[in-house]
Amino acid sequence: MTGKVFVSVSMSLDGFIAPVSLDELMGKQWMELQKWIFPTRFFRENLQLGAGGEEGLDNDVARATFERTGASVMGKRMFEGGEHAWPEDPPFHTPVFVLTHEQREPWERLGGTTFHFVRDGIQSALDQAREAAGDRDVRISGGGATIVEYLNAGLIDEFDIALSPVLFGAGVRLFEEVDASRIALEQTRVQHSERATHLTYTVRRR
């Protein structure tokens, strides 16, 4: 039995998952988007920020998302954004398959994260991630364009959205290029804390 292919992202109420440019100071809005996860015990542990942190639903959601993930897939821009920003022990602790046109040897980091560079398309990257994940799930990590590419191709089983009480007004929209005529959603779980509403959808073909 193989695992699911899922997405887990924080989204603003107006549908954005990132500012226009990462150099831009989104200031309060960006922090508010992520506000549900930063104070959690899991987040602090996983990035080795020290002891402490909050328990509760947000912490449980963050930990469960991490624990179900056996491998990740990400687009080239997300990788390039993180390549110099992630610590030596990046927060994945699994194989990560990066969609790219560049030929590059696997890049092994501390703590179990190895980046593999895949040149032959999204299906191949997913197949390799499934193989690496074993019984666990494959997370399509991002960015938005990569997520929607998998979604439109019918390759996503489940969508987790942490809907944060913030408006961006501009930025990267999660569903910008979605082919809505082909995607049906079933709302399968709703949980909420004071900081976010955690929505789970099962994805089906129309």
Place this chain on the structure above:
Amino acid sequence: MTGKVFVSVSMSLDGFIAPVSLDELMGKQWMELQKWIFPTRFFRENLQLGAGGEEGLDNDVARATFERTGASVMGKRMFEGGEHAWPEDPPFHTPVFVLTHEQREPWERLGGTTFHFVRDGIQSALDQAREAAGDRDVRISGGGATIVEYLNAGLIDEFDIALSPVLFGAGVRLFEEVDASRIALEQTRVQHSERATHLTYTVRRR
């Protein structure tokens, strides 16, 4: 003591509240957006569609929204869209203040709905609606542009969104022109049925 000024809309997961054109057949998506309200007992009663209908959370939310509303404000395009479509006894049963440039006498309909045409701007329409609503709340009914105009002007106290499990891909975005730098939201209530997640936000100035 005067009531609140609130918005209550159904929104797709990708942020749309209406199709590109009302003539367009949105087909399944449009029906799915409204699917939480159509089968309710309240909806059937209010539009005189006959007895029966479902009880439960969705029905309670629809009824409570109606009962709190002492007057409504709407934009000209929403009014023009409904003018020939609403029945002789329109579903408002209160005074409705329509933002327009046209001079027109009040239009009294059956069942307590009277449309008043306001030519001197959004603040005036709101003042008149507050006066008419008495202790009850004023609903800014729509469309999207009118809602955001009031939101950006700092005139909305509360936002109710019925988030439906559907993607539109195109259409009228609720928050298209929002001035995000001025609006802060506090998530004050989350309820959900199988058909929608009912989100309530208190609106504050940044």
